[in-house]
Amino acid sequence: MIKPAYLKEGDKVAIVCTARKFSREEAQPAIELLQSWGLVPVLGDTIGLDNFQLGGSDKERAADFNKQLADESVKAIWCARGGYGTVRIVDAIDFDLLMANPKWIIGFSDVTVLHCHVHNLGVQTLHGIMAFSVPKATQESKDSLYASLFGKPIRYVVGHHSANILGEAKGELVGGNLSIIYSLLGSRSSIETKDKILFIEDLDEYLYHVDRMMHNLDRNGLLKGLKGMIVGGMTDMHDNAIPFGYDAIQIIKSLVAQYDFPVVFDFPSGHGVENRALRMGAVVSLNIKASGVELNI
Missing domain, CATH: 3.40.50.10740 (Murein tetrapeptidase LD-carboxypeptidase, N-terminal domain)
Structure with missing residues (x-):
């Protein structure tokens, strides 16, 4: 890159x-x-x-x-x-x-x-x-x-989330807003994710639509072959009068559970209170342990 x-x-x-x-x-x-x-x-x-x-x-x-x-x-x-x-x-x-x-x-x-x-x-x-x-x-x-x-070394250390999938990964960081990634599928702007670490976050979405987007990412091959995943803020999610039955983290985890890569949830980037900067395209190292998470960029 x-x-x-x-x-x-x-x-x-x-x-x-x-x-x-x-x-x-x-x-x-x-x-x-x-x-x-x-x-x-x-x-x-x-x-x-x-x-x-x-x-x-x-x-x-x-x-x-x-x-x-x-x-x-x-x-x-x-x-x-x-x-x-x-x-x-x-x-x-x-x-x-x-x-x-x-x-x-x-x-x-x-x-x-x-x-x-x-x-x-x-x-x-x-x-x-x-x-x-x-x-x-x-x-x-x-x-x-x-x-x-300004090119300073970046090391993020965050606490453990109970949904995290433990492990280590190294690869190019790619992604951004889940709704936008989903909307680009099939276009020449759609991303290749194989052997990369995918970052996703979103705001103000209905839970059933998060499920729809994640299934379509999976059907288009964006989850297969990942080195790892970083899930940022899934902020201000909505539900219907008849509950969908799963929150955003449960929806995402259900889709990635079929694969073998580490995943960190609630990373402080996105539309939430915290929006830590990420160099997209940089090779990053991700280490997810029961004691906490470290991301080096």
């Missing part, structure tokens, strides 16, 4: 909308955070645009992203927020610009479209808080993004 250059003080970071709209006022906390790290914020042309839910038209959002890819002085592109809309522009993005000048693409949730598509191109990306997330982000989440961007 191609690893973009780590950042240094004075580097420019562009903030752009690939999905929902984001105002200049909302961008201020993210601007101040970047400045506190010695970086130079650059507001993309889409910041402040208002196209109903979206931060500008599809054409405007794709053009802004391509502009930042083409600008060699911009060393990272920080997606403003998620929601929905990135898949509408992914085929209009000129990824030849990225291959000619690799740079970090940062975000989570709907930005999983880019994590998956760019992973297939062989370039690492950063799954972590977005500009919109800054006011509510924990210090640990912000610190982990800083460490990831």
Whole structure:
């Protein structure tokens, strides 16, 4: 995998909308955070645009992203927020610009479209808080993004979860939001997971739909041949009047139980309180013991 250059003080970071709209006022906390790290914020042309839910038209959002890819002085592109809309522009993005000048693409949730598509191109990306997330982000989440961007060693140690499947694994990290991974199945943005460690997380889903998505990942071969799995926050799940009968963790465990790889549940990344940064495409080591879990990136 191609690893973009780590950042240094004075580097420019562009903030752009690939999905929902984001105002200049909302961008201020993210601007101040970047400045506190010695970086130079650059507001993309889409910041402040208002196209109903979206931060500008599809054409405007794709053009802004391509502009930042083409600008060699911009060393990272920080997606403003998620929601929905990135898949509408992914085929209009000129990824030849990225291959000619690799740079970090940062975000989570709907930005999983880019994590998956760019992973297939062989370039690492950063799954972590977005500009919109800054006011509510924990210090640990912000610190982990800083460490990831500046090339610091990352070692996460978390407590044991009773559902964990113990073991050790090493492999490329791939994945992101479960709903987005599911929605990309059958497209050229769908990911190859064999011999990799798959990360999934999600928000605001009905339990029966989590079951549907996991079964479809399995039927498409995304679970077979995994080295390991990291399940982040499965946050604010819903049930029907007639209960589905299983929670999200039980649903996922029932699907992976047929395979022989370690799994950690409730890892502090995703839509929950904590959203620790993950270098997607990096070779990581995962060690799940009864005493706790260690992830080295």
